[in-house]
Amino acid sequence: MIVARTGNEAMAEAMRQINPDVVAAYPITPATEIVQLFSKFVNDGLVDTEFVPVESEHSACSACVGASASGARVMTSTSSQGLALMHEILFIAAGLRLPITICLVNRSLSSPINIHCDHSDTMASRDAGWLQIYTENAQEAYDTTIQLVKIAEQALLPGIASTDAFIISHGMERVELIDDKEVPKFLGERKLNYSLLDVDNPITLGPLDLQDYFFEHKRSEIDAMDNVLPIIEKVQKEFGDKFGRYYPIVDEYKMDDAEVAILVMGSTGGTAKVTVERMREKGKKVGLVRARVYRPFPKDAMTKALSKPKVVGVMDRSDTMSTLGGHLYNDARSILYKSDKQPLMKNYIYGLGGRDISIEEIEAIYGQLFDIQKSGEVDKDVVYFGVRGE
Amino acid sequence: MAKLKELAAQKERFVGGHRGCAGCGASIIARQVLMAAENPVVVGASTGCLEVFSTIYPYSAWNVPYIHNAFENVAATMAGVEAAYKVLKAKGKISKDLRFIAFGGDGGTYDIGIQALSGMIERRHRVLYVCYNNEAYMNTGIQRSSATPRGAHTTTSPAGKVIPGKLQPRKNLTEIIIAHEPAYAAQATFGYWNDLITKVRKALDAEGPSFLNVYAPCRLGWAYAPEKTVKVSKMAVESCIWPLYEYQDGKYRITIKPKEKKPIDEFLKMQGRFAHLFKWKDDVPIKEFQEEVDYIWNRLLKRSEVL
Numbered sequence: 079m080i081v082a083r084t085g086n087e088a089m090a091e092a093m094r095q096i097n098p099d100v101v102a103a104y105p106i107t108p109a110t111e112i113v114q115l116f117s118k119f120v121n122d123g124l125v126d127t128e129f130v131p132v133e134s135e136h137s138a139c140s141a142c143v144g145a146s147a148s149g150a151r152v153m154t155s156t157s158s159q160g161l162a163l164m165h166e167i168l169f170i171a172a173g174l175r176l177p178i179t180i181c182l183v184n185r186s187l188s189s190p191i192n193i194h195c196d197h198s199d200t201m202a203s204r205d206a207g208w209l210q211i212y213t214e215n216a217q218e219a220y221d222t223t224i225q226l227v228k229i230a231e232q233a234l235l236p237g238i239a240s241t242d243a244f245i246i247s248h249g250m251e252r253v254e255l256i257d258d259k260e261v262p263k264f265l266g267e268r269k270l271n272y273s274l275l276d277v278d279n280p281i282t283l284g285p286l287d288l289q290d291y292f293f294e295h296k297r298s299e300i301d302a303m304d305n306v307l308p309i310i311e312k313v314q315k316e317f318g319d320k321f322g323r324y325y326p327i328v329d330e331y332k333m334d335d336a337e338v339a340i341l342v343m344g345s346t347g348g349t350a351k352v353t354v355e356r357m358r359e360k361g362k363k364v365g366l367v368r369a370r371v372y373r374p375f376p377k378d379a380m381t382k383a384l385s386k387p388k389v390v391g392v393m394d395r396s397d398t399m400s401t402l403g404g405h406l407y408n409d410a411r412s413i414l415y416k417s418d419k420q421p422l423m424k425n426y427i428y429g430l431g432g433r434d435i436s437i438e439e440i441e442a443i444y445g446q447l448f449d450i451q452k453s454g455e456v457d458k459d460v461v462y463f464g465v466r467g468e
Numbered sequence: 469m470a471k472l473k474e475l476a477a478q479k480e481r482f483v484g485g486h487r488g489c490a491g492c493g494a495s496i497i498a499r500q501v502l503m504a505a506e507n508p509v510v511v512g513a514s515t516g517c518l519e520v521f522s523t524i525y526p527y528s529a530w531n532v533p534y535i536h537n538a539f540e541n542v543a544a545t546m547a548g549v550e551a552a553y554k555v556l557k558a559k560g561k562i563s564k565d566l567r568f569i570a571f572g573g574d575g576g577t578y579d580i581g582i583q584a585l586s587g588m589i590e591r592r593h594r595v596l597y598v599c600y601n602n603e604a605y606m607n608t609g610i611q612r613s614s615a616t617p618r619g620a621h622t623t624t625s626p627a628g629k630v631i632p633g634k635l636q637p638r639k640n641l642t643e644i645i646i647a648h649e650p651a652y653a654a655q656a657t658f659g660y661w662n663d664l665i666t667k668v669r670k671a672l673d674a675e676g677p678s679f680l681n682v683y684a685p686c687r688l689g690w691a692y693a694p695e696k697t698v699k700v701s702k703m704a705v706e707s708c709i710w711p712l713y714e715y716q717d718g719k720y721r722i723t724i725k726p727k728e729k730k731p732i733d734e735f736l737k738m739q740g741r742f743a744h745l746f747k748w749k750d751d752v753p754i755k756e757f758q759e760e761v762d763y764i765w766n767r768l769l770k771r772s773e774v775l
């Protein structure tokens with residue numbers, strides 16, 4: 079069915095079709111709508127979900143942990159300050175290997191307070207042991223939400239599917255919905271190795287784990303991250319075979335003969351694709367790489383993609399506050415350290431607090447990358463693009 | 469009335485061999501509460517002494533399903549467990565009739581976890597929340613909490629030369645919980661084990677959220693000899709430092725009324741945490757403490773039926 083939906087509506091539709099056992103959530107702009115729509119589904123009897131309207135995001139994540147440990151399929155939704163408030167429990171959910179899914183809207187973290195898009199919220203949680211998939215539009219947000227539930231349950235890792243605040247969350251787009259009956263079929267039942275509710279086989283979850291075992295347990299969690307990319311690929315392929323929409327781990331666009339390329343995440347991918355098309359019409363060999371799966375960082379696919387052009391501009395919608403530039407830039411540089419095909423690289427921090435990025439601006443960035451190609455030199459590694467006084 | 473013989477014949481659900489101090493009140497509470505439960509239970513615990521000493525991997529003292537999440541969120545965690553139970557039961561994936569018990573220390577309950585607890589009760593999750601109240605943050609080395617009584621020495625309210633321990637009175641959390649109109653709420657302590665067990669059963673039978681504030685003498689933080697634990701627990705009741713009462717359906721009931729109300733000195737003298745009060749330049753701190761205890765006890769008498 080083809081419909082017009084905002085990103086939030088699309089994610090809420092996905093949640094309705096997934097029909098999770100438990101949703102514990104708390105409102106926050108711009109993700110509030112997801113929670114509101116879902117509560118309506120609950121009260122209209124469209125889902126079987128036990129909805130827990132908690133008193134904070136900390137409790138939302140905590141309740142998700144309890145419910146997931148009890149064998150339930152569990153989802154929540156949040157953004158920015160809400161994700162920050164969950165921070166402590168994110169690590170616990172991952173450490174307990176609970177496949178919880180968050181429908182997240184990327185919004186900048188205070189201060190200053192702002193409700194618009196950047197990636198500072200999820201970047202601050204990137205080391206929590208959650209899968210992170212950044213989507214480019216409402217369709218991808220919808221599809222990814224469904225895929226992520228399956229991926230998380232197979233990998234025994236929690237995951238975040240995210241959209242850019244307002245740009246996707248509130249932008250109305252054409253979305254192709256899957257038939258209601260097909261989604262549960264695609265997902266199947268959650269398979270359990272154990273459950274808190276199995277009183278005949280009592281387990282102790284979350285024990286004190288000291289010097290003699292902690293490291294092995296943490297190592298096994300890292301193992302799960304190491305092994306998850308094939309699971310993501312498999313689920314994405316199954317999804318594509320069934321519903322006709324295929325997604326890559328790393329989204330490459332016109333990269334085969336690209337001389338210069340940019341690396342982006344989220345909705346900017348869409349804007350950049352249009353830019354690439356326009357520039358290609360003028361004979362400019364530009365390409366685009368979009369990091370769709372960001373955690374784990376897909377180093378092989380990313381190395382392959384970034385080794386093609388001579389120059390790469392990495393566009394980060396967040397800053398590490400370390401004077402070393404953005405998160406994506408640091409990851410991208412790090413994986414190329416041993417590569418024999420190292421492109422020249424420049425970091426563009428842009429769009430913080432929701433500042434718009436236009437086709438013309440991306441075109442200007444490509445122009446700078448061509449200059450770098452010509453001169454063979456990067457004058458300044460990290461620049462703040464579109465900010466006063468720069 | 470529970471029968472001791474029957475209780476003793478039960479399979480232990482909270483077993484020995486854990487690393488609690490000898491004479492630890494919290495461990496007795498865990499054992500008695502689980503003994504009282506007539507249905508299968510799922511347990512959660514907040515970070516604190518009980519959690520730490522009972523689950524040092526690869527060992528566990530819990531013969532029932534158990535989850536520890538973090539310090540301030542056992543109420544929210546168990547709310548999630550109960551929500552999962554409701555939906556999985558409705559879907560026919562679970563057939564047994566289960567009960568849910570959250571254990572939290574006074575720090576995890578009165579202070580950092582009060583929000584999650586308030587939310588759990590307001591949303592009417594059918595969970596029994598047991599605060600094992602040892603009146604300080606014991607696990608981190610005896611720091612004050614809002615449950616610490618006035619005059620008590622803790623490592624963050626030390627008995628000093630000019631300030632005699634904690635200055636502020638205890639927060640009355642039981643009354644705060646009662647203001648939420650839970651299905652059942654009570655104060656208890658293990659020295660009166662039958663009273664505690666009866667209250668656990670009432671709480672688990674109540675169709676809604678329930679709360680037990682269980683006084684948990686701590687030999688280390690309160691500084692007394694391990695074998696005195698039960699005596700300290702009983703003296704808390706006899707001196708009305710810890711009144712045993714319950715609240716249900718809008719009614720207060722004092723469940724154990726001391727035959728003769730002892731002065732609080734008798735309770736304070738048993739413990740090192742109050743020793744400095746008896747050497748203080750005047751008797752003001754003890755007098756004020758006695759006045760506070762009397763005020764709360766008299767107010768309770770006015771509100772209550774006495775069983």
Ligand SMILES: Cc1ncc(C[n+]2csc(CCOP(=O)(O)OP(=O)(O)O)c2C)c(N)n1
Pocket residue numbers: 494515516517518539540572573574575576577602603604605606607608613
């Ligand atoms: C968010 C957070 N802050 C602080 C701590 C450190 N901490 C662990 S247990 C504890 C005190 C526990 O006190 P209480 O709940 O009274 O339990 P007790 O140890 O006395 O049994 C503290 C402060 C923590 N684990 N998490």
Ligand code: SF4
Pocket residue numbers: 487488489491492493494495517518521602606607685686687688689
């Ligand atoms: S410090 Fe107190 S509460 Fe902790 S184990 Fe020892 S006696 Fe029990």
Ligand SMILES: [Mg+2]
Pocket residue numbers: 573574575600601602603604605606
């Ligand atoms: Mg305590």
